[in-house]
Amino acid sequence: MTLTLESAVTLLNQHHMLREVISGEVWTTDSAKLPQRSFTNISYDTREVTPDTLLFCKGRFSPKYLESTNNLGLSCYVAQEDFSQYTSATGIIVKNATQAMSLLSAAYFDFPQEQLTVIGITGTKGKTTTAYFTQAILNAHSHGKTALLSSVDNCLDGVHYAESDLTTPESMDLFRMMHQAVANGMRYLVMEVSSQAYKVDRVYGLHFDIGAFLNISPDHISSIEHPTFEDYLYCKRQIIANSSRMVIGADSQHFSLLKDDAANDGIPVSTFALRSSNADRQAADVVAISSEDIRPAFDLVANGESVGTFTLSIEGDFNEANAAAAVAIVRSIGVPIEESSLQAMEKIRISGRMERFISNDGTIAYVDYAHNYASIKALVDFVYQRYGQHHPRITLVTGSAGNKAIDRREGIVKAAQDRIARFIFTTEDTDTETNEEICAQLMSYVTNPSVEAGVILDRTSAIEEAYRDAQAHSDRLNILLITGKGEERWIKEMNHHVPFEGDNNIVARMFKEESK
Incomplete structure (x- = not known):
């Protein structure tokens, strides 16, 4: 080179x-x-x-x-x-x-993008899961010739996964990894594209064979990210002009604006959606049809014809929507929709994303990366849909990132406070803003006098307290929602990475110890 x-x-x-x-x-x-x-x-x-x-x-x-x-x-x-x-x-x-x-x-790096079919996925939520589903389908189709760049892991050979640092890498690192993927014989590359990737030119000059725009809701709005929601949306919209074809969520906010962008640039559009019945399945090109009954199975329909019934290893109807997005993406590439390839996404698990644990005493915990209004609301909605008939007692252990996305804090509280029993606010990643200040601000947004709320700064202690409290209320089904860090083995404190056990490891340890 x-x-x-x-x-x-x-x-x-x-x-x-x-x-x-x-x-x-x-x-x-x-x-x-x-x-x-x-x-x-x-x-x-x-x-x-x-x-x-x-x-x-x-x-x-x-x-x-x-x-x-x-x-x-x-x-x-x-x-x-x-x-x-x-x-x-x-x-x-x-x-x-x-x-x-x-x-x-x-x-x-010899323009590696020209030797790959490159798929870029953006949206406020669901990027990572959709990217994993898409890679799984394409890997099955291409016999392991699909690379992945995500906010969780990077995979450059279709087999081995290494923890990533950024949702979308710096451009130099991005093209280096693409070059390595080509050297490893990869045919496809699936990657997440963040709003910041366009804001700070990490993907400048990169053209996608397929771009996917899943959804949009306010996030990443702060003095160091996007000053307004309009700016956030505008940055994400840049993927449209930089793609040969687009897949867009039919229920996305500002859907008409996204279609206008595509029409202005002459970009063909396919759509996907989640529906609860066959009645409106024609509302999008690819539809995941969910039953109102307790899952797991759901049907996928493409162009009005069933392509099969599937069961995901990751719970939540929002993940069924992500599955529909993945199918729409591979269809847009021209990959045949074969049930054998699609079944590959059924096996996908992503550590720290909708990861469920059940203790010996029946307490249920979900560890997830939910971190804003939309994702917290979707998580609580799921709990009520899945367990509502048991009238569960829900505890949310959460924090919020420091120095950025300040609007998330009110959104997290607003999404949950009228439907849970207790908040435990705790430490999350921060640069110079203290976690005491962040948690105090979270507390200030709690206005429902019926919800218990408090601060335990040590994250491990906060999770352990949530379980102790659940055991003290054993007369009800207890569900612990632990959000923000997932499987990450570090916490960023004052701009330094400090080793951390990981939310999922803490829950696994507690529940195992309890069951002895």
């Missing part, structure tokens, strides 16, 4: 991205006037610099970092301003450094 100074400048000029190249006394936009130079490494980390590295100075980059690269032999950097006073390296000055990084990373 190599990239030359000449080819980099030529590509940037083609995309009207280049301002000028500064090499000593020479300022130019003409690649022919530049020295011959090849790059066998690209990076956005000054600690990784070698003489053959092309360094990207993006985001909140401090030019003082360049001083340390002089001894490392840095020959060239990409930035939005001239840093000649800090380094003698050649500067490729561009209009937008993050966009330039995406374009040049794709070139450095």
Whole structure:
């Protein structure tokens, strides 16, 4: 993998991205006037610099970092301003450094997207589950030739999964992983696409063979994410113009706007939906038909014809909707809808997502990543649908992320307070905002005098207290909802990762100890 100074400048000029190249006394936009130079490494980390590295100075980059690269032999950097006073390296000055990084990373890694069928999935909730379902179906169809990039795990060989750091990786990391997937013989790539991926240009220049827009509701609204819901929705809508075909949830808010976007760009659209009967199954191209009775089975209908009855390992009607989305996606690619391939999604389990535990005394716990109004409401709705006839006593153990998505806090409380017995607010991830402040704000939104609410900052203690309280109310069916962290083995405290047992491990340990 190599990239030359000449080819980099030529590509940037083609995309009207280049301002000028500064090499000593020479300022130019003409690649022919530049020295011959090849790059066998690209990076956005000054600690990784070698003489053959092309360094990207993006985001909140401090030019003082360049001083340390002089001894490392840095020959060239990409930035939005001239840093000649800090380094003698050649500067490729561009209009937008993050966009330039995406374009040049794709070139450095030999445009791996052109050798894959790339599927991008966005939406407020359901991205991860839909991505896993889609990968499972395509893996079955392609005999293990489908890669996955998700907020939980990345899989680059169709078999092995490694924990991921971001919902959508930085562009350089994204194209590196795509290149590895191609090297591993992958034919398909299924990936989640966050609103931030478009906000900060992580997928700039990337075109999807299929884009999926599942749903939309307010989230990620804060001073460091999206200032308004309109901005959040606008960023997510960018997937439409950057896809060859779209799959859109027929019941999504602002559905008509999404279809207008697609029509304006000439993008064909398929739809999916969840329905409770056959009566309105024609309302979308692919429909999951759920019975009002206690699940698990549901029917899938495509173009008015049944494709089979399925039972998921992940509970919740919202996951049946995700299954319908996955089927609509693979249909849009042109993959035959065969029940044998579709059955692969029945086996999918995602640690920390609707993960159910039952203790020896009958207490039921669900561990899930629910973290906003829409996902908490869907979770509580599910509990009442599944267990409502038993009049369960529900305890919600939850927190909220610090320094971002401030609107989530009121939404979490609003979604649950009139239908549960107790809140236990606890620690979640934060940068500089304290968990005491976050939990106090959560408490301030509790207005129902009938619901018990309190704060236990230590997350392990909070979960253990929820179970002790359940045992003290053994005259009723107790359901514990533990949300926000799932299987994650760390908590971000004051911008540092602190080891953590994991919500699912804590529940498994408690219930096992209790059953001895």
